[in-house]
Amino acid sequence: MFKYIVKRILQAIPLLFIITLITFLIINLAPGEPIYMFIDPESAKHVNIEVIKHKYGLDQPIHIRYFVWLKGILKFDFGISFLEKRPVLQMINQRLFATISLMLVSVIISFLIAIPAGIVSAVKRNSVGDYLFSTLSFIGVSIPSFWFGLMLILLFSLKLGWLPSSGMRENFDQFDFVDRLKHIILPACVLAFGTMASKMRYMRSSMLEVIRQDYIRTARSKGLSERIVIWKHAFRNALLPIITLLGMLLPGIFGGAVAVETVFGWPGMGRMIVQSTFSRDYPVIMGTELFSSILVIIGSLIADVLYAVADPRIKYN
Amino acid sequence: MKKIRRILSFILVLVMTFVSSNAFMAKAAPAKGNILYLPTISDPIALCPFNSTDSASSDVSNQIYRGLLKPDFSLKFVPDLAASMPTFSKDNLKVTFKLKTNLKWQDGQPLTAEDVKFSYDFIMHPDSAAPRAGDVIDMLKSVAVKDKYTVEFTLNKAKELSQVLSFFTSRYIVPKHLWEKISPKDNMTEKNPYNKKPVGCGPYKFVEWLPNERVVLERNPYYEDKKPNIEKIVLKNVGSTANMMIQLQTQEGDAAGIPPTDVQNMRAQKHLNIYQYDRFSIELITFNTKSEFFKDKKVRQAINYAINKQAIINGLYKGIGKPAYSMYFPGTEYANPNVKKYDYNLVLAKKLLDEAGWKVGKDGIREKNGKKFIVTLCTNKGNIIREKAAVIVQSQLKLAGIKVETRVVEWNTFITKYLRPKKFDLYYGGWLYSDWVQDLTAIYHSDPSKGNLNYGSFANKELDKLMEDAVSETNPAKAKTMHLKIQDILADEVPSIYLLYGRATLGVNKRISNIKYVNGLGINYDYRGWTIKE
Numbered sequence: 001m002f003k004y005i006v007k008r009i010l011q012a013i014p015l016l017f018i019i020t021l022i023t024f025l026i027i028n029l030a031p032g033e034p035i036y037m038f039i040d041p042e043s044a045k046h047v048n049i050e051v052i053k054h055k056y057g058l059d060q061p062i063h064i065r066y067f068v069w070l071k072g073i074l075k076f077d078f079g080i081s082f083l084e085k086r087p088v089l090q091m092i093n094q095r096l097f098a099t100i101s102l103m104l105v106s107v108i109i110s111f112l113i114a115i116p117a118g119i120v121s122a123v124k125r126n127s128v129g130d131y132l133f134s135t136l137s138f139i140g141v142s143i144p145s146f147w148f149g150l151m152l153i154l155l156f157s158l159k160l161g162w163l164p165s166s167g168m169r170e171n172f173d174q175f176d177f178v179d180r181l182k183h184i185i186l187p188a189c190v191l192a193f194g195t196m197a198s199k200m201r202y203m204r205s206s207m208l209e210v211i212r213q214d215y216i217r218t219a220r221s222k223g224l225s226e227r228i229v230i231w232k233h234a235f236r237n238a239l240l241p242i243i244t245l246l247g248m249l250l251p252g253i254f255g256g257a258v259a260v261e262t263v264f265g266w267p268g269m270g271r272m273i274v275q276s277t278f279s280r281d282y283p284v285i286m287g288t289e290l291f292s293s294i295l296v297i298i299g300s301l302i303a304d305v306l307y308a309v310a311d312p313r314i315k316y317n
Numbered sequence: 318m319k320k321i322r323r324i325l326s327f328i329l330v331l332v333m334t335f336v337s338s339n340a341f342m343a344k345a346a347p348a349k350g351n352i353l354y355l356p357t358i359s360d361p362i363a364l365c366p367f368n369s370t371d372s373a374s375s376d377v378s379n380q381i382y383r384g385l386l387k388p389d390f391s392l393k394f395v396p397d398l399a400a401s402m403p404t405f406s407k408d409n410l411k412v413t414f415k416l417k418t419n420l421k422w423q424d425g426q427p428l429t430a431e432d433v434k435f436s437y438d439f440i441m442h443p444d445s446a447a448p449r450a451g452d453v454i455d456m457l458k459s460v461a462v463k464d465k466y467t468v469e470f471t472l473n474k475a476k477e478l479s480q481v482l483s484f485f486t487s488r489y490i491v492p493k494h495l496w497e498k499i500s501p502k503d504n505m506t507e508k509n510p511y512n513k514k515p516v517g518c519g520p521y522k523f524v525e526w527l528p529n530e531r532v533v534l535e536r537n538p539y540y541e542d543k544k545p546n547i548e549k550i551v552l553k554n555v556g557s558t559a560n561m562m563i564q565l566q567t568q569e570g571d572a573a574g575i576p577p578t579d580v581q582n583m584r585a586q587k588h589l590n591i592y593q594y595d596r597f598s599i600e601l602i603t604f605n606t607k608s609e610f611f612k613d614k615k616v617r618q619a620i621n622y623a624i625n626k627q628a629i630i631n632g633l634y635k636g637i638g639k640p641a642y643s644m645y646f647p648g649t650e651y652a653n654p655n656v657k658k659y660d661y662n663l664v665l666a667k668k669l670l671d672e673a674g675w676k677v678g679k680d681g682i683r684e685k686n687g688k689k690f691i692v693t694l695c696t697n698k699g700n701i702i703r704e705k706a707a708v709i710v711q712s713q714l715k716l717a718g719i720k721v722e723t724r725v726v727e728w729n730t731f732i733t734k735y736l737r738p739k740k741f742d743l744y745y746g747g748w749l750y751s752d753w754v755q756d757l758t759a760i761y762h763s764d765p766s767k768g769n770l771n772y773g774s775f776a777n778k779e780l781d782k783l784m785e786d787a788v789s790e791t792n793p794a795k796a797k798t799m800h801l802k803i804q805d806i807l808a809d810e811v812p813s814i815y816l817l818y819g820r821a822t823l824g825v826n827k828r829i830s831n832i833k834y835v836n837g838l839g840i841n842y843d844y845r846g847w848t849i850k851e
Binding site: 083094165265275 | 363443446448502506507509527529531553555556559563564566567569727729734
C-alpha cells in the first residue's frame, strides 16, 4: 500500500508539470494584457507602460517567464499578484477558510439528503417517493444556481427578512456561530441543491445494483428483516461509488462556486479566480490552478485508498 | 427504520426550534448606529490616489487623502490643504501655495511643505512607475520648499488657469516621514505597505480592509476642518449591482447608486430618498476615420443625424440623461451653447449619404463602387446598457441603409485587440471626468504622442493647434474663444457622435439626512455633512 502511494505521488510530478505548462500557454495565448488592469490606458502615457511591463517581467518572452515562475514554485514562492500586489499564497490563505466552510456545509447538507433519498428511491423503486425524489433532483440540476440564489434572497431576506442577503458575517469582533450560520445557510443550500441530484442518482443506481446481488437474496431468504438486509448488507457495498465522489469533491471544495459566491457576496476563492482571469493576473491564475491540480491528484489518491479500505477485494501492489 | 425515523424527527425538531428561536426570527438587521453602510461591487486595488485608477479605490482613498485644492459644490476650485488660492509668477510658470499651518497626518505628525514636495517628487521619480505619473510629469518641472508652509511649483509650460487649478485637486499628498522609507522602485510592489494600509490627512482614516468583505473607515481626530458627523463608514463588497439593490431594500446598506432600470422600483421603497443629478460624463460613438467608410465627413454627419439619441435615452436610460452635442458640459465655463446640434433627421441623413456616393442597393444596403456599407460597432462587455445600445444603433442605422455588425468584447481584449490596433469602424464608449475642466488634446490630437487616446486616428491640423493653444492660453477671454472654436470644429467634422450626458441616481436610507449634491460633481465624495438619525 505504502509503495503504491509513493508511486502515485511520483507519477503526479510530471503530470503537474504538464498541467502548469499547458495552463501557462493557454492564459498567455488569450487576448488581452494584464497591464491594462492596473494601468488606466486612458491616463497613462506609453512610456509608463513600458516601465511597468519591465518591472513585472512582462517584456520577457513567454518561455523565460514560464521558467521564472517554475523556479519560484520550486522554492515554494507562488509569486505576487499583479493586481493586488499581495503574495498569491497569502491571498489563497485569506479566502481558503470562507470557501472551505461554505463547501463543507453544503457537502454535508447534500449528503444528508442525497444518501437516504437515493436509498429510498432504490428500495421502493417506481413508488411515489422514487418519482418525487427523481423529479426534485432533475429540478435541482436544471435550475441555474444564481437564479435560485436570487429567489431565496428575495424570499428569505427581502420578503421575510429572516436571513442576511450577503456576506459571511456581521460580527467582525469575534467568531459568532449563530451569525455565521445565518449567513451560510442560503448559499450552502443553493450549492447543495445543485449537486444533490448527481449524488442521489449515484446512490440509487449503485443501491439498485447491489440489491439484485445473490448475497442479498441469500440474506433475505435467511429470514433477515428488510432493515438489516438494506442497512447492514447492501448499504456498505452501495457506498463504494459514493466514496469516489467524495475524493473528487476536494478540488471543488477548493475552487469554490463562482456563481453562488458572487450572488451571495461570499468572500471565497471562486470570486478571486474569476477576477484574476478577467484581469489577466497570471500569478494568481497559475497559483490557484496549481493548487487545485494538486488537490485533484490528492483527491483521487484518497479515493483509491478509501476504496481499498472499504472493499477488502481491492488490493494495490 | 424506526430508529432512523426517530433520529430524523429529532433533527427536524432541533432545526425547527433553532429556526424559530429569536436569533433567527429577528429581521435581517437594518444598518444602525452612527455608521454609514455603503454596499459596493468590487474591492479597491490600491488605496493610494496616484497608484490606482479604478473607482473602487478612489471611493476609499478620496476619504483618506487630500489635495492642495478641491472642487467645491459651488463648482469652483477652493483651497483644501492650501490656506488660500495659489499665486502665480508674471510668466505664469511658477505657482506658489501657502499651506494651512494646523495640518496633521492621521498619526499626529504635522503636515508641511516638505510632504508636498516629497509627494510630487516621488510620483515623478522614474522608478516609481505610478499609474498616474504621466499627467504630473507633463505638468511639472520641479517643486521647491520656500519655507515650512510655502511650496513653489515650476511648470513645464504656462497653462490656462482652470487647467492648473484642476491639476492641483489631485489627492496626491502623502506623508514624507513614512514614505521616505520606501524606495521608489518598490512603490507598486508589496513592499509599499501604504497601498494597503494608507495613512492620510482626510476627514476619515483607514481602519481595516478584509479582501472581498469590507473596508472600514473612521472619523479622523486630527482633521482640522469641520469634522464629519458620521463616525464610521463601512464599504461592504457585495459583489454585484443586484445585491446592492437588495441591500438598499433590506436596509442593510444605506446608500448606493441606482442603475436606470431599477429607479422606478427604488422610488417605491418607502424608506429611501432618491436623489438625481447630472454627472460630468458622456457616452459617445467614435469613428475610425481611417476606415474607408468614414473618411468622408459627410458620411459621419449623416450617421450623426441617423441616430436617434432621445430614443436611446428614453428606451435604455428610462429618460435619465440628456442628449449631448459637445464634449464640454452644458453650463460650464467654456461650453459652446450655439454648437451645431444633430437632432434626429433620417431624411437629411439619407440625402447626405446619397451625396457622398453611397447609393441604396437592391438588398436595401447602400453601396459605392461595388463595396457594401457594412461596418462593425465594438463595445466592451459587462456594461449591459452599452451592449443594448449597440443593438439599438444597429437597428437605427439599418433604416439609413447601413448594416452594422455589433461586436461585444470583454474589456481587456477590447482595449488590446480592437481599440489600440484600431481594428474597428465604430466604437461605443464613454468618459467620466472628475471636474468640468476639459482638455481634448489626448482624445483628438493627430500626433500619437499627444493624442494617446485618439483611437479614431482623427487628424485636423487646425484643431491640433487650437487644442494646444487653448490649454496654455492664460488670458481667459482668449481661451474661451478658442474653446468655442474647438467645439465648432468637432461639431462640423464629427470625429465622434456625442450621444448623451450621464445622470446619476442615488438612493439613500431615510435615517440619513443632509445629503448635499450638485449637478456635475454629484455628492463630490463629501460625507462630512451627512447626519444619521438614531
